[in-house]
Amino acid sequence: MIFFKFPFKPEIFSVQGPAKEIPVRFVSFDEKETVTFSGMLTEISEDDFLRMELTMADEKSNGYLQFREESKEEYQGKIEQVITFVKENNIPKLVLSRQKYMPYRSLSGSGEIDFTKSFLKLCSSYPNAFAYIFKDGGKSWMGAFSELLGRFNKNTSAFETMSLAGTLPLNDEWTEKEIEEQKPVSLYIADILKKYSNTIHISETYDHHSGNIKHLRTDYKAIIKKNDLDQIIADLHPTPAVCGIPKEFCQKAIATFEKHPRSLYAGYIRIETDEEIQYFVNLRCASFTESGAHLYVGGGINAKSNAEKEWQETELKAAAILKNLITTDVI
Ligand SMILES: C=C(O[C@H]1C=CC=C(C(=O)O)[C@@H]1O)C(=O)O
Incomplete structure (x- = not known):
C-alpha cells in the first residue's frame, strides 16, 4: 500500500488494480534493496484518503533490536x-548521516501517530516536494523532499536533474563552506551529462527553500537518447549530495563510518507515468517500527565543516519531519 503526491500538485495517488505494471519503485542507497508497487496509478480524493485507517507501525522492529541512537x-x-x-x-566532501529515534511513548497526547493526518500535514508543509507514505512487507516509511535525481519526458526526450546541497536556516548568509559543498555536486552532474548530450542548459545557482531551511540549487536540462536513461541514472546515483567524491571511495568510507545501514534513505524513488519517468531522492524520511519512528538525517562534510553546526543541521532536518507527525486524539 502506497500513497504519494507529486511536487506542486495537490492530488494524492495510490497504486491499485491489475498488476501489469510497476509504476513505483524504491531503490536503496546501496541499490541492493528494492520495494516495488505494481498496478495502475490511481487518484484518491482527500476525503477517501482521510477515511483510511493507516496503521503503519506493526513492524516487529526487525533489524532494529540492537538499535541505540548515537549521542550528540x-x-x-x-x-x-x-x-x-x-x-x-x-x-x-563526504556525506555522513545518522538515525534519530523517537519512541511513540515520548509523543504527546495518546502516544500513537495518526498516519493519515500526518501525511496530509507533510504534504501541506512541503508543497514543492514529492511526499509519500507506504507500508509493504513489514516495512513502513514516510518522507517528503524535492530533490530530483532525474525527470525524463517520453515525448521530447528532455532530461532534467538538479544539484542540491548546502544547508542553512532560512535567514543565515551562505558561507564558503556551503558554496564549496554544492560545487562538486554541480561539477559531477555536468561531467556525466556531457557524456550523453551536446545540448545542456545549466541555470544560475539559487536558493531552494524547504520548510525551516534552505539549500543551494542549480538546474540542468539536456536532450538525451531514451536508451541512455538507465545508464545516466546509474551514473548519477548516488550523487555527491548524498554520498561524496570520489563516489566508490566515499561509498566504502560511509559503510565504515556509519553505524546503521542507510536502507532506503538517500536512495531514490522511480515513478513512471504515461508522459514521464521521474526519480526523486529519498531524503527527509522516516521508517516506523512497532515502538517508534527512525528519522534519517545527514549532511555534507568538507574541510571547512564545524562539528557543532553539522549536528544542528541534522537536528533541523529531523525537526522538518517530526513536526508533521500528528498524534491521535485521546477520547
Ligand atoms: C543528506 C541530506 O541532505 C542533502 C541534500 C541537501 C543538502 C545537504 C547538505 O547540506 O548536506 C545534503 O547534501 C539529508 O537531508 O539527510
Whole structure:
C-alpha cells in the first residue's frame, strides 16, 4: 500500500488494480534493496484518503533490536573524524548521516501517530516536494523532499536533474563552506551529462527553500537518447549530495563510518507515468517500527565543516519531519 503526491500538485495517488505494471519503485542507497508497487496509478480524493485507517507501525522492529541512537558527543566525534579523513585524502566532501529515534511513548497526547493526518500535514508543509507514505512487507516509511535525481519526458526526450546541497536556516548568509559543498555536486552532474548530450542548459545557482531551511540549487536540462536513461541514472546515483567524491571511495568510507545501514534513505524513488519517468531522492524520511519512528538525517562534510553546526543541521532536518507527525486524539 502506497500513497504519494507529486511536487506542486495537490492530488494524492495510490497504486491499485491489475498488476501489469510497476509504476513505483524504491531503490536503496546501496541499490541492493528494492520495494516495488505494481498496478495502475490511481487518484484518491482527500476525503477517501482521510477515511483510511493507516496503521503503519506493526513492524516487529526487525533489524532494529540492537538499535541505540548515537549521542550528540558520539556523532560530533565522528564528524571530527570525517573532517580529518576529508583533509588527509584531499577529497571535496563526504556525506555522513545518522538515525534519530523517537519512541511513540515520548509523543504527546495518546502516544500513537495518526498516519493519515500526518501525511496530509507533510504534504501541506512541503508543497514543492514529492511526499509519500507506504507500508509493504513489514516495512513502513514516510518522507517528503524535492530533490530530483532525474525527470525524463517520453515525448521530447528532455532530461532534467538538479544539484542540491548546502544547508542553512532560512535567514543565515551562505558561507564558503556551503558554496564549496554544492560545487562538486554541480561539477559531477555536468561531467556525466556531457557524456550523453551536446545540448545542456545549466541555470544560475539559487536558493531552494524547504520548510525551516534552505539549500543551494542549480538546474540542468539536456536532450538525451531514451536508451541512455538507465545508464545516466546509474551514473548519477548516488550523487555527491548524498554520498561524496570520489563516489566508490566515499561509498566504502560511509559503510565504515556509519553505524546503521542507510536502507532506503538517500536512495531514490522511480515513478513512471504515461508522459514521464521521474526519480526523486529519498531524503527527509522516516521508517516506523512497532515502538517508534527512525528519522534519517545527514549532511555534507568538507574541510571547512564545524562539528557543532553539522549536528544542528541534522537536528533541523529531523525537526522538518517530526513536526508533521500528528498524534491521535485521546477520547
Ligand atoms: C543528506 C541530506 O541532505 C542533502 C541534500 C541537501 C543538502 C545537504 C547538505 O547540506 O548536506 C545534503 O547534501 C539529508 O537531508 O539527510
